Amino acid sequence: MSDLPVPVPLPSAAAPAGAPAWLSHDALRWAEPRLPRWAEPRWPALALLVTVIAAIVLEPEPSCTVAVPCGPDWLGMIQMGLAVVQLLWYFRLPELTLVSGPVLAVIVAVEEFPQAGTADAANAAVIAALAFGWAASWQRLALRRRQRRLAEQAAAGARHPLPEGIGPLRRGVVPIVAGLVLCAVAGVAVGLGLRGVHEDEQRAAKAESVSAVVTGHGEDTLRVRASDGSKRTVDAAYPDDYDTDSVVTLLSDGDWNRLAAEPYDAFGWQLLVLAAGLSGLTLLAVGALARRRAAALRRAPVPVLRILQRVDHNADTWIYAADDTAGRTPLLRCLAYPVIDDRAGENDPPDADADAEAEAEAEAEAEAENENEEEDEDEDWPDVDTRLREAVLYGPPCDAGELVIVTANWDGDPVVLLTAGPVRLPKGGQGPELEWPVEDAVE
Known part of the structure; x- marks a missing residue:
């Protein structure tokens, strides 16, 4: 007989009929x-x-x-x-x-x-x-x-729709909204930069061309003496390119002066366009891809496979072949969270007795926690059940894909998990953290 622990079983009613096991030779x-x-x-x-x-x-x-x-x-x-x-x-x-x-x-x-x-x-x-x-x-x-x-x-042709109560499609909403905001900021920056260029061109069109001699340099300015003998200081992007006593051409309109060779440069606005625009485009793409992949699972019946699954101390979910009861070869790694039905109790009338009972239970739990605080001060690691569990995988697994997993919770009841990020393939030698303390634990 094997001494390996038996995976936590999945209630038979939670597994769709005809779902094949993803065995090691196929995996x-x-x-x-x-x-x-x-x-x-x-x-x-x-x-x-x-x-x-x-x-x-x-x-x-x-x-x-x-x-x-x-x-x-x-x-x-x-x-x-x-x-x-x-x-x-x-x-x-x-x-x-x-x-x-x-x-x-x-x-x-x-x-x-x-x-x-x-x-x-x-x-x-x-x-x-x-x-x-x-x-x-x-x-x-x-x-x-x-x-x-x-x-x-x-999956051998076995396809099923996602389990009921999966909830509305939320994947990708946050990055899409953030990306739209950043793209709007980039658009405003483009407009302000182009407006600055246009205003400079208008001013230059009516300005007077003046010859001047360079008399000195600043960090980003030139000191010049105009042909009328007046001394002026003008901005210069490349002041070291102008030798002392060399002749430059100024555009002058009242108290407005600039080098004819250096029109207005919207460099600051361009930096903002790059920072906001490229970040916004990246977030939009991330959100759109996540939303498209998650929506593809909902449009039609998807392939289903029986697997084994476990959660480690880093909150990562690991997927194994259905017959890998030793958990030796993880196939996939992802971050998944249980579905929460937002509609539950949403329109229920308030129940004063239930509220009072819940409050009493909360107080009792708080007292129990205070009594056991000294006993648990050496056992403050989170209690995570890392046992292998039977599960059903909805959707064809692949790198960067989206999946739905039906597994059993601590009490053996079925629970539906949604991936909160793209699925990743474990790198060579990578595996779940099954023992405390993990590498980044606080001492």
Whole structure:
């Protein structure tokens, strides 16, 4: 006889009829295809980071002249912002990189290559790194599609709608709302930046052109002597580019003066656009993908599989094959929470007797806790039942997917769990924390 503990059984009424067990031979076949090492997101992220830094270092500093004045570079802002956020999307949102990668490659080709220079090789390397990242993201998404297909094969055609009382669809609402707010902030920043540019152009159109001699430099200003002998101080983005005693052209309109080679630069607004816009776009994508995946489970009957499940001391839920009663090979890891029926008791009339009884019970529990406080001061770890439990998985499992799990609670009653985040595959050697203290426990 085996000394292994028997998994907590799931009430037979909680399991849909005909749900097959996800046995180890099918589960290992599902887990066997692994992402190739070259397609791991760290490598395309590293390649893009190195090539972008090289392109920035090799690119010559812009020279502001009256013929080619400096000014707000909105396309360059988009280019740099996409390059930065691409590093995050490789890890969290490979779906977006299939679109953003080609867009960024086109921007680099159109914006950088017409300017022949020493950075051409680095810019070509940036495009090559983006192509490499696109292939890696495609490989990750192809692996997810294969996992879903293998899970559907293991379900052998068994499909059922989600259990009753699943509640309204809430996944993705918070990031979508936050993303919309941030995108609105970015839109306002774009408007204010463009308004500043427009006002500067209007002022420059009616200003008088004045020659001046540079007499000194400040941190971000120039001291000049105009042709009429007046001394003025004007803002300069690149003051060191102007030698002392060199001649510059000013645009002057009353007490308003600026260098003709340096129009208004909406750099501050551009930074706000990047910070708010890219964060908002990321949150929108995260929320939309989570909502779409969760909604897909509700639209039609989904594959169901009998599995084993446990919760560890880090509140992570781990999924095992139905015959892995030793819990040796975790297949999936996710954060899941029980469904709460918000409608329960929502329209019930108040019951004075019930309120009084509940209050008395609460007082009794508080007294009991005070009596046992000294006895429990050495046992202050949370009480978590980490036993394996029989469960039913709704939906084809895959990396970054959404699932519904029906399992048994402490009392053996069925409980429905919803994933609160994307499902992840455990990395090599990774497993549940089954004993206290865990690594981040407070001593």
